[in-house]
Amino acid sequence: MIKVILNGCCGKMGKTVTELSKDFPNIEIVAGVDKFLNKKYNYKIFSSINEIDFEYDVLLDFSRPESLEDLLTFSVAKKKPIILCTTGYNKKDLELIEEKSKLIPIFKSANMSLGINLINSLLKKIVPVLYKNFDIEIIEKHHNQKVDSPSGTALQLANTIKNSLSKESSYIYGRYGSKKRTKEEIGIHSIRGGSIVGEHEIIFAGTGEVIEISHKAISREVFAIGALKACEFMASINIAGLYNMDNLLKI
Template sequence: MIRIILSGCNGKMGKVVTNLAESYSSLAIVAGVDKNCVKSKFPVFSDITKCNIEGDVILDFSRPEALDSILKYAKEKNIGVILCTTGYSEEQLEKINEASKYIPMFRSANMSIGVNMVNKILKNMSAVLYKNFDIEIIEKHHNQKVDSPSGTALLLGNTIKDSIEEKLDFVNGREGIKKRTHNEIGIHAIRGGSIVGEHDVIFAGQGETIEIKHTAISREVFAVGALKACEFMFNREKGFYSMDDVIGGK
């Protein structure tokens, strides 16, 4: 049985993960961490440093400001961390990479299996299409999302960037009077209502357009990927892991 400490347990995603985990015989959430310490099916602590229950992995669906305490706790307990939070600064990303030298670290901007399959497709097709196609990304989320563009839009955009030899620049939205240059990747963020998550990558060429779209209908798709990542990260060696490893069965 894999014992999970769930950070952000009382948030929207934390509640979805909690409910879904009950259908898994291979794992159990043994403790939660949340500033909102309401009663749950397991003990909940206001800070992970106060957690006195043993776990095998930490699953984080909280906020970037919780990173330092999570890394400190994980190093002390020598357990793996699955980071599903987005909006990290460059400095925080460096801390995550540094921590992977000592403990198993997993980070993904999107836990959906479908999004990560789209990402794999983009790795293979972007360099082939780039010469004759302009590339734009449109992402849509609910009105409570605080970071934009979304971590997933940046994940997809960086995958495209990395697969093309020419230097590309992100352009976040457009305004003013100026023609588009070919070496741009336009990223456009829409926020409204209760949209769970939509990402559309558009390759616009002369006389034809190719669109690759992923729509998350329910938050449960992210919870499924997160719990699969927990199973994958159990007893892993120190190092950095991602959804590519989960999908590929590394």
């Protein structure tokens, strides 16, 4: 049995992960951490990760970037793997993750959807072929409560596109003014409204034709399933390093 601590257990994703964990007979959530102790689960909820002093196998985080340092310190002390599903990390956060990955296994993904990560893998192959004759734009849509913009997934897709090119490119966040688009631009556009779970579209606009690759998450379950599969994967990892969905999917 894989024993999981769920940080951010009382949030929307925490609730979904808890419910879907029942479909994973080899996974047991043994404790939750959240500043809002307002949910009744079949596991105990702590207000701080530092209050937990019993054995576990994997720490799964669906919270906010502000909790990163405490979570990493705790995981390094316990010598246990951690799965980071949170987005909105700044440069200092990313450097800290990189530093701690030399000590423990860290799984980090901006999007836990299997579909999004397969699209991300596909981009590595098609972008070098299409770039010469196509302009590339990304549109992402999320609910009106999402804090970070652009989404972590949009940035993940944009970084994959940028890293797949031999020429320098730059990000343009939205468009305003009368300046013409340049070839080197990768446009990233964010929409916030209602209860949209998450939609991402990559547009390759050429002369006389347009190629669109899109992904729509119609429920949060897709992210929870990916996170629980990551728990299964990371429970077997005992080598320090930075892991992601490519490792899980073996792509």
